[in-house]
Amino acid sequence: MDFTLDEEQTALRGAVRALLKGYDAEQRRSVVAEDPGFDEGMWKKLAEMGLLGLPFSEEDGGMGAGPVEVSIVAEEIGRMVAPEPFVEAIVLAGGLVAACGTAEQRAEILGAVASGASLPAFAYAEPHARWNVAAGGVTASQDGDSWTLTGVKEPVLNGARADVLIVSARTDAGIGLFVVDPSTVERTGYDTIDGGRAARIAFDKTAAAPLGEAGVDATEALATVIAAAQIAYSHEALGAMDVALTMTTAYLTTRKQFGVTLNRFQALTFRAADMYTSLELTRSIVTWATMVLQDNPRSADAVEAAARAKLQVSKAGRHIGKEAIQLHGGIGMTDEYAVGHYTARLTAIDHLLGDGREQIAHLSKTLGDHDVVEPLP
Amino acid sequence: MKLHLTEEESAFREEMRTFFTTQIPQEIRDTVAAGRHVGKDGIVETMRIMNKAGLAVPNWPVEWGGRDWTPLQRHIWHEEMQLASVPIPLAFNASMVGPVIANFGSQEVKEKFLPPTANLDIWWCQGFSEPDAGSDLASLRTTAVRDGDDWIVNGQKTWTTLGQFADWIFCLVRTDPEAEKKQAGISFLLFPMDSPGVTLRPIKLIDGGYEVNEVFFEDVRVPGENLVGEVNKGWNYAKFLLGNERVGVAPVGSTKRNLATAKDIARSTGQLDDPLIAAHIVELENELLALELTALRVVANSADGKPHPASSVLKLKGTELQQAVSELIVDLGGPLSLASGATDESDVPEWARLATPTYLNLRKASIYGGSNEIQRQIIAGTILGL
Structure with a gap:
């Protein structure tokens, strides 16, 4: 059992982080102000790094990487609230083509997606x-x-x-x-x-x-691709939560009121501690879901793990997103300051592919099938 | 990244599972599973069986009966024990005073105390908290004054859990009232509970039971050799002890078992069909999963044996969930949860009779072992730098 990235994965994280480094609040603001709401130049750079073909097989024009690599990219995007639609276009739309498309469709569509020429x-x-x-x-x-x-x-x-x-x-x-x-x-x-x-x-x-053979029911294929996207979104949210907390603690140690920095007030530091607890619990379950997906792609186990990750992300995203703004005070409300954008993105992710309540409803259906939830196979 | 246990780890898990489910008397395990008190005899019997098999004190140094296990093996041992409803080795012995003596005691003290401590031939109790020293433990006022080679102890301890069963007490005492920092004048003393001048007074708790006590010391004479380590270094040993206490205090396995019991109760009483109850159980299962995975992350990434910073998260969230599951069972009982005094003659099932006392008793979990507010303080200060 190992929850850590290997050397290559760590290098991938470093490379993606370096690429997205320019996304400060100002840069992001100017990018999202204009259509298409993301930076076409950055999208090309992501393609050049091979990230837009990351999960697709090599014969389909991709890199043949697994869910861990996908999660690394999603998390880095979340850390910067970068507006490039990686999960939407690559993991979800591209993932459906990869899962259901004919060989011809896969070659035609995914090759162009991976090169950045076509946005699905x-x-x-x-x-x-x-x-x-x-x-x-x-x-x-x-x-x-x-x-x-x-x-x-x-x-x-x-x-x-x-x-x-x-x-x-x-x-x-x-x-x-x-x-x-x-x-x-x-x-x-x-x-x-x-x-x-x-x-x-x-x-x-x-x-x-x-897409693929005509007249075939795609319900099952959809569920498994959606699960992969839910897990990738969960990582994007995790990255966003991590940075929202870091911004908040940095603010608490520098902002002065009543002649002292805000971290002198226990009413505030305790709330930051609770945010940390939410974050770490989320990191554990989201990382776990990625490993379940890695071991059993397109399985009922992966669908359940995705629901579990998404449920925790829903709760923690709301908790951390709301507290990050509150602990900043008025500045957190402004468009100019970044923290509120993290909260907005967390709110959006919560409501993509099923919010927490939706996951509870889904998990309730199988509640009676097990005595306990076992994390290890 | 990988989720699987290695073949050796799986075999180890199987070995633990088999041991706990076959070697510990069924009656003891049934008692724990039902939520009844095991009593002194059950705890002693269990710990002796485990000690004989080399499973009572794996966290100790190998020469004193410990096992050279990885943190993950220790975690598996702890989880399987709880899942099998086995009473865990007495914490005062196995995870508190034992490791302190093994790490800081003289050879003589180790030889004298460690074997009977591992075998529960000595039942230890903890003399830390005082009426005016709770979370602010370093404010303690019980004194020990030199008299020749001996120490003379005066003062009072409180919240001494299961002191009524104890043969010996390990006690933090003030040996240098003039020390510049209050932490610097504290020492770690061991003495028998039947020493002249020791008086024990039970404290009745809100669940109706007696598990904690006040202990009074009036001119208790303690031989100098019973001081662990060095004079005035006791605070270091106490911090070491509390760090260990925090690691084992997240009761993942037993909470998992209790939640499974709650689900059984919900099913047999028709309440699992209530979407609000089902939703609540789903949420608890998910939070417990996140907690267990965090515990696994901590053990998988703490190769150097030091407590991981996220240990505080485990204590904080672990006790919250432990309490939440007990609260759920009270709710499942509905009006039956009032009937704590009913007997087998009554129509109220045993789980419902025990539900509220257990719930009230478990309010302690967020207070002991460093209250959850102290854990937040640690997270904010040590981890977040606030």
């Missing part, structure tokens, strides 16, 4: 469906070999900027995944609360190509 987006959310990917607000119709989609997806992260859309839709077989050319749909883009971008996408008998 997964259109799954629907206005009244919460996190139910099988809600069926978008339906697929088959006519011979051709398929069309009708309905609305919203909010679709990076939907307006995306070069290729992966869309979930209701089919006779259950839930199907489709590839759609974004130039054929009506896209209305807007800002999200964490500095990102999303869109309303309307499909009206839009031509679509089944």
